[in-house]
Amino acid sequence: MKKSIVAIIIYFLTIHIALPGIYYLIYGFAPVYTDLIDLPALIKSFYLIVCPILLALLLILIIPSKDDVIEPSIDGKPVSELFYFSIFLKLFIFYYYGGFSAVIAGEANGTLGNYLSLFFNPFVLLLVLLFAQKKRSNAILAVLFYILSTTLSGSRSGILSIVFVFLIGYSFVTFKLYKKSLYRFVAGGLLVAPMIFIFATNLRGYTDSISMSLVFDQIAGRMSVLETSMLPIHFLDNGLNMDLFYEKYSFINQFKLSLDSIIPGQLFDFDVMPNNYYRAIFMGYDQSFVMDNYMSINLTLPIYLFLKYSYLSIILTPLYILSFYKIAIFFKKYPLIVILVLSVFYYLLYFFDWVFIFTQLYKSVLTLIFLKIYMLCRNEFKLSILRSKYAN
Numbered sequence: 188m189k190k191s192i193v194a195i196i197i198y199f200l201t202i203h204i205a206l207p208g209i210y211y212l213i214y215g216f217a218p219v220y221t222d223l224i225d226l227p228a229l230i231k232s233f234y235l236i237v238c239p240i241l242l243a244l245l246l247i248l249i250i251p252s253k254d255d256v257i258e259p260s261i262d263g264k265p266v267s268e269l270f271y272f273s274i275f276l277k278l279f280i281f282y283y284y285g286g287f288s289a290v291i292a293g294e295a296n297g298t299l300g301n302y303l304s305l306f307f308n309p310f311v312l313l314l315v316l317l318f319a320q321k322k323r324s325n326a327i328l329a330v331l332f333y334i335l336s337t338t339l340s341g342s343r344s345g346i347l348s349i350v351f352v353f354l355i356g357y358s359f360v361t362f363k364l365y366k367k368s369l370y371r372f373v374a375g376g377l378l379v380a381p382m383i384f385i386f387a388t389n390l391r392g393y394t395d396s397i398s399m400s401l402v403f404d405q406i407a408g409r410m411s412v413l414e415t416s417m418l419p420i421h422f423l424d425n426g427l428n429m430d431l432f433y434e435k436y437s438f439i440n441q442f443k444l445s446l447d448s449i450i451p452g453q454l455f456d457f458d459v460m461p462n463n464y465y466r467a468i469f470m471g472y473d474q475s476f477v478m479d480n481y482m483s484i485n486l487t488l489p490i491y492l493f494l495k496y497s498y499l500s501i502i503l504t505p506l507y508i509l510s511f512y513k514i515a516i517f518f519k520k521y522p523l524i525v526i527l528v529l530s531v532f533y534y535l536l537y538f539f540d541w542v543f544i545f546t547q548l549y550k551s552v553l554t555l556i557f558l559k560i561y562m563l564c565r566n567e568f569k570l571s572i573l574r575s576k577y578a579n
Contacts, residue, residue: 207411219408239504
């Protein structure tokens with residue numbers, strides 16, 4: 188597990204900090220969310236993110252532990268069947284309810300399709316298919332279907348998520364079966380990533396011609412967490428109003444939203460996830476507008492903790508990361524739980540608030556529970572056929 192955790196941390200620092208930072212140094216900082224440029228806040232956000240995460244990385248590297256490689260535990264190919272079904276279900280739900288414009292407007296919220304999607308997380312099923320299923324699958328076909336579904340759903344990060352799959356694979360024995368093919372696919376995919384970005388952007392409804400310089404500015408801006416970290420640091424350092432942040436990101440509010448997400452009905456007053464308020468808090472959007480439209484922008488773990496607890500974030504960030512690492516080690520004999528923890532670990536760094544992390548865990552747990560039920564029913568069905576065959 189250590190290799191995967193270390194690789195994910197290095198991946199995060201490289202993709203979301205180092206590469207955009209180098210791009211900004213060469214071509215200048217070009218904000219993509221607002222027109223605000225506060226270089227002191229940008230530099231401060233860089234150190235607030237990098238220093239505690241590097242500290243966590245150092246601690247993980249020096250902590251003595253056996254780097255266990257996990258054996259697969261699932262016979263046959265039941266995961267493959269469920270994975271491809273989840274891909275087609277995702278695309279059907281996406282287009283049936285109106286595509287990306289419907290997602291933005293929240294029109295699919297509360298629908299049967301949205302409820303069904305909780306039990307069919309394609310990304311988690313892809314990880315289980317590759318690393319917990321004993322029988323070898325066609326890795327390239329599975330990855331291709333996954334990227335196709337994410338791209339057709341308007342996502343612009345399909346290729347990057349496959350890099351993440353590659354990094355998680357270090358913890359599993361079956362990774363050696365797919366390592367070369369995944370490596371080639373990722374290498375080729377990164378070359379066509381700008382074209383996929385443009386295609387997915389057009390699917391979101393932005394059909395105007397886009398210059399290549401703007402494309403690379405947008406790619407750097409979307410990869411980077413520096414601008415979205417600069418804005419809250421700018422607000423905090425200049426004493427600007429952040430009452431809405433402290434209200435929506437309070438522990439009590441996040442607990443209520445988390446509880447409402449798992450219990451049928453509405454226990455508390457309706458509200459959207461805290462990350463939906465980012466644009467209202469830091470970008471001047473109307474509060475009612477972000478409640479009615481999907482406008483999510485997430486905070487990184489170190490910036491979230493800094494806004495809440497000031498410079499204690501330098502200590503708290505490594506503690507959070509080490510806790511996830513220890514949880515993964517504790518459950519090393521249970522491949523599905525390890526997949527669950529590792530799949531959420533990246534979100535811990537990149538998309539942190541408690542509601543978001545809880546929601547991702549909840550969806551993944553429901554998917555794994557349904558997978559278990561499906562495997563039991565599938566095995567029982569096969570046994571019943573054998574019994575009837577021998578009875579005759």
